Amino acid sequence: MFDGLDAVVLARAQFAFTMSFHIVFPAFSIGLASYLAVLEALWLWTGREVFLNLFNYWLKIFAIAFGMGVVSGVVMSYQFGTNWATFSDKTGPVIGPLMAYEVLTAFFLEAGFLGVMLFGLKKVGPRLHFLATLMVAIGTLISAFWILSANSWMQTPAGYAINDAGQFVAADWWKVIFNPSFPYRLVHMVLAAYLTTAFVVGGVGAFHLLRDPKREGARVMFSMAMWMATIVAPIQIFAGDQHGLNTLEHQPAKVMAMEGHYQGHPDGAPLLLFGLPDQKNAKVDYAIQIPKLSSLILKHSLDAPLAGLDTVPREDWPPVPVIFWSFRIMVGLGFLMMGLGLLSLWLRWRGRIYDYRPLHYFAMVMGPSGFIAVLAGWFTTEVGRQPFTVYGLLRTVDSASPLAAPAVASSLIAFVIVYFLLFTAGIVYILRLMAQPPHSGEEGPRGDAPSHAAGITPASGAANYAQR
Amino acid sequence: MDQVSTIATVWAFIIAFAVFVYVVMDGFDLGLGMLFPLFPKKEDRDVMMNSVAPVWDGNETWLVLGGGGLFAAFPLAYAVLMPALYTPIVAMLLGLVFRGVAFEFRWRSQRERNRWDIAFAGGSLVAALAQGIALGAILQGVQVANRAYAGGWWDWLTPFSILTGIAVVIGYCLLGATWLVMKTTGDLREKAYHLSWWLLFAMLGAIGAVSLATPFLNVEYARRWFTWPNLLFTAPVPIAVAAVTALLLQSLARRQDYRPFVLSLVLFALSYAGLGISMYPYIVPRSITIWQAAAPESSQIFMLVGVSILIPIILIYTGWAYWVFRGKVDPQSGYH
Numbered sequence: 001m002f003d004g005l006d007a008v009v010l011a012r013a014q015f016a017f018t019m020s021f022h023i024v025f026p027a028f029s030i031g032l033a034s035y036l037a038v039l040e041a042l043w044l045w046t047g048r049e050v051f052l053n054l055f056n057y058w059l060k061i062f063a064i065a066f067g068m069g070v071v072s073g074v075v076m077s078y079q080f081g082t083n084w085a086t087f088s089d090k091t092g093p094v095i096g097p098l099m100a101y102e103v104l105t106a107f108f109l110e111a112g113f114l115g116v117m118l119f120g121l122k123k124v125g126p127r128l129h130f131l132a133t134l135m136v137a138i139g140t141l142i143s144a145f146w147i148l149s150a151n152s153w154m155q156t157p158a159g160y161a162i163n164d165a166g167q168f169v170a171a172d173w174w175k176v177i178f179n180p181s182f183p184y185r186l187v188h189m190v191l192a193a194y195l196t197t198a199f200v201v202g203g204v205g206a207f208h209l210l211r212d213p214k215r216e217g218a219r220v221m222f223s224m225a226m227w228m229a230t231i232v233a234p235i236q237i238f239a240g241d242q243h244g245l246n247t248l249e250h251q252p253a254k255v256m257a258m259e260g261h262y263q264g265h266p267d268g269a270p271l272l273l274f275g276l277p278d279q280k281n282a283k284v285d286y287a288i289q290i291p292k293l294s295s296l297i298l299k300h301s302l303d304a305p306l307a308g309l310d311t312v313p314r315e316d317w318p319p320v321p322v323i324f325w326s327f328r329i330m331v332g333l334g335f336l337m338m339g340l341g342l343l344s345l346w347l348r349w350r351g352r353i354y355d356y357r358p359l360h361y362f363a364m365v366m367g368p369s370g371f372i373a374v375l376a377g378w379f380t381t382e383v384g385r386q387p388f389t390v391y392g393l394l395r396t397v398d399s400a401s402p403l404a405a406p407a408v409a410s411s412l413i414a415f416v417i418v419y420f421l422l423f424t425a426g427i428v429y430i431l432r433l434m435a436q437p438p439h440s441g442e443e444g445p446r447g448d449a450p451s452h453a454a455g456i457t458p459a460s461g462a463a464n465y466a467q468r
Numbered sequence: 469m470d471q472v473s474t475i476a477t478v479w480a481f482i483i484a485f486a487v488f489v490y491v492v493m494d495g496f497d498l499g500l501g502m503l504f505p506l507f508p509k510k511e512d513r514d515v516m517m518n519s520v521a522p523v524w525d526g527n528e529t530w531l532v533l534g535g536g537g538l539f540a541a542f543p544l545a546y547a548v549l550m551p552a553l554y555t556p557i558v559a560m561l562l563g564l565v566f567r568g569v570a571f572e573f574r575w576r577s578q579r580e581r582n583r584w585d586i587a588f589a590g591g592s593l594v595a596a597l598a599q600g601i602a603l604g605a606i607l608q609g610v611q612v613a614n615r616a617y618a619g620g621w622w623d624w625l626t627p628f629s630i631l632t633g634i635a636v637v638i639g640y641c642l643l644g645a646t647w648l649v650m651k652t653t654g655d656l657r658e659k660a661y662h663l664s665w666w667l668l669f670a671m672l673g674a675i676g677a678v679s680l681a682t683p684f685l686n687v688e689y690a691r692r693w694f695t696w697p698n699l700l701f702t703a704p705v706p707i708a709v710a711a712v713t714a715l716l717l718q719s720l721a722r723r724q725d726y727r728p729f730v731l732s733l734v735l736f737a738l739s740y741a742g743l744g745i746s747m748y749p750y751i752v753p754r755s756i757t758i759w760q761a762a763a764p765e766s767s768q769i770f771m772l773v774g775v776s777i778l779i780p781i782i783l784i785y786t787g788w789a790y791w792v793f794r795g796k797v798d799p800q801s802g803y804h
Contacts, residue, residue, distance in 0.1 A: 063572050064572045064573070064576070067525075067568055067569055067571055067572045068569060070525055070528065070568060071564060071565040071568035071569060072565070073532075074528065074531065074532055074561060074564055074565075074568075075561045075565065077532050077535050077536055077539075078535055078550065078557055078561060080539060080546075080550075081535070081538075081539065081546045081547060081549070081550025081551070081557075082550045082551060082554055082557055082558065085546075085547040085548070085550060085551045085616060085617065086547065086616065088539060088543055088546050088547040088550070089543050089544050089546075089547035089615055089616075090543075091543075092539050092540060092542075092543020092544075092546060092547070092763060092767075093540075093543060093763040093764050093766075093767040094767070095539075096536070096539040096540025096541070096543055096546075096763065096767065097540045097763075097767050097770050097771045099536045099539065099540065100533070100536050100537055100539075100540040100541075100771050100774070100775075101771070101774055102536075103529065103532050103533045103536045103537075104533070104774055104775065104778040104779070104782065105774075105778060107529045107532055107533075108526065108529050108533075108778075108782045108785075108786070109785075110525075111525040111526035111528070111529045112526050112782065112785045112786050112788075112789050113785070113789070114522075114525050114526075115521070115522025115523055115525070115526070115789050115792075115793065116522070116789060116792055118521075118522065119521065119522050119793075120522070120792055120793070123792050123793070124792055163764060165615070167543070167763075167764070169764045169766060169767070170764075170766045170767060170770065171766075173766075173770055401547075401550070401551040401554075401616075401617070402551060402616050402617055402618070403551055403554065403621065404620075404621055406621075407554055407555070407621040411554070411555075411558045414558065414562060415558075415562070418562050418565060418566070419565075422565060422566065422569050422587075425569075425573060425580075426569060426572075426573065429572075429573060429576040429577065432576070433576075445572070445575070446518070446521075446575060
């Protein structure tokens with residue numbers, strides 16, 4: 001079955017597979033942790049029970065998603081060593097400390113306060129509990145900071161030297177951490193996580209509004225999600241554009257691949273809306289294009305010249321077809337998200353946001369759109385870094401472990417089977433929870449314990465805490 | 469010792485500390501997971517799982533710090549050991565995936581609960597066994613050439629590594645059983661007492677077997693343990709093990725709550741110190757010393773600043789989380 005596939009290809013497949021599964025969960029839990037903090041803050045501030053119900057409703061879902069993120073993340077922290085040993089030896093002195101700081105400043109913070117967040121409301125009272133929720137939310141953001149710094153350094157390495165053993169060594173940590181693409185990638189990814197969560201929340205809210213437009217919980221969450229879509233989607237499109245310009249400056253070959261520009265355009269480059277890139281013959285078949293628009297977007301001038309991949313040595317080309325399409329999927333979804341946000345804004349103004357059913361169908365369909373956009377975006381940026389692991393400096397083929405192909409193939413098969421089995425179950429459980437509408441007296445993650453007392457209402461809750 | 473070597477030595481102790489904290493903290497989680505089949509009642513299992521549900525994620529984070537710290541502070545050792553231990557590491561990761569998801573999945577479906585109980589117990593067993601095998605495989609040494617692992621992908625499998633695998637399984641079960649003594653009440657606690665006796669004797673047998681087998685792996689281990697003046701440092705270890713065992717037997721006989729668990733931790737610490745005596749100063753035995761594997765000074769100092777500030781803070785809030793969920797688990801409603 002794996003004849004002719006070498007260990008490097010299998011190791012890449014394994015990294016892509018385990019990473020693609022993993023990224024979905026943090027993308028969701030970064031946004032959801034912040035959303036839970038907002039819900040709890042609103043509950044404490046207004047005392048309205050609906051916010052506590054929504055908090056507990058999403059907390060159950062968070063517990064499952066976070067758990068899957070943790071276990072798939074532990075796998076990632078060992079993937080570097082098992083399958084990419086040479087990469088680890090060479091880049092460990094630079095990337096290793098960034099990840100160590102992620103563990104020390106983020107993972108421990110999240111894990112340390114997660115138990116209290118999930119199970120401790122009655123033990124510590126609402127104020128300390130809110131602190132725990134806040135710490136978990138901040139932890140997810142700090143985690144994003146460090147891991148995106150490490151990733152960005154692989155894309156746009158800076159502040160390094162190379163020692164006698166052939167290892168990358170930090171010459172200036174400030175330049176390593178704040179390497180040229182990092183600020184753009186961080187903003188783009190955190191906004192993506194927030195949008196992903198907003199569309200999931202909006203999709204679930206829409207689903208329940210379609211069944212009963214009077215439900216308070218569904219109305220509140222749908223309205224909050226649509227505000228996010230209205231405000232954040234346009235910001236994200238702007239941030240993405242800025243990120244693209246940064247990529248053009250530091251990784252021009254990646255932008256050429258995204259645009260499908262095998263050849264240069266000295267008098268203004270067209271924007272390809274559609275086409276089938278043919279890597280072998282270096283051309284795009286069936287191209288539908290708008291003249292000069294690519295130059296306008298990337299250079300802010302209709303006639304600005306743009307170079308093509310023909311200026312890059314062939315052995316340094318990234319695989320254009322993957323990037324060309326993943327980029328279009330991401331951008332297309334981004335504009336659909338903005339469209340939904342604007343539509344909801346107009347209907348909100350007209351007072352129809354809770355009963356205009358086509359909006360709810362649209363929002364429901366868009367529920368998983370964030371996940372697809374995140375994956376498409378990561379494929380664009382990661383495949384676009386090929387054929388290097390450290391851009392321009394360390395080739396992927398020179399990064400792998402000295403392993404026999406059967407070893408990598410068997411572990412790949414094991415990961416595929418286990419992940420599909422377990423994460424399918426997890427997603428089914430999440431969908432089952434989502435299929436129930438949030439209701440009065442909503443319980444937390446251990447709410448199904450046999451003799452559990454009734455949920456906390458703000459009044460009785462406050463009284464309970466006063467007695468403690 | 470110059471400054472670079474001193475910092476590398478400090479880092480070796482930091483990594484060793486992280487791995488030790490992981491071993492004892494996830495040790496009791498995995499241990500009670502492996503004891504699941506002996507407690508078939510749903511109510512008992514609810515209590516067992518709830519006794520670690522608020523803290524397991526934090527416990528597992530020490531494993532990430534151990535791996536991530538090795539990657540950062542000793543990249544060469546990480547790059548050599550991970551391919552050498554490929555199969556046990558992948559098995560451990562998959563075991564931890566099964567174990568980890570069971571914590572939440574188990575409560576989401578009445579019908580499929582049994583399935584997740586099996587995942588919880590089986591995942592715990594695979595992870596513990598794989599960790600023990602990895603330990604044995606490191607102790608027996610791996611082939612290295614040109615800054616890379618040079619052996620095959622089954623080199624880790626020897627009678628010795630199987631022995632250490634079983635030893636770790638027994639040790640974790642002892643931690644799990646004494647944890648249950650501390651955290652539970654009634655019949656569940658009685659059963660855990662009973663198990664603790666048997667597991668303690670099994671643990672002593674395992675410590676004895678590994679201690680006897682290790683000097684035969686190579687002469688250097690034997691010389692280190694049995695020659696003068698090294699005996700001054702090595703002899704107290706078995707003496708202390710005997711003393712702690714006596715205290716542990718006494719505290720089990722007196723049916724105490726906290727002491728069996730605490731003394732089991734001390735027993736682990738002593739065994740761990742024994743392993744340290746065997747290995748130091750190698751990070752890959754007989755091939756790579758901690759100084760050869762050390763990351764450049766700029767990396768080690770950069771992280772040392774963070775570690776010295778952050779580890780105490782982490783210990784404080786982790787301690788707080790344990791404090792919040794202190795005492796016996798209420799069998800009626802978990803932590804509610």
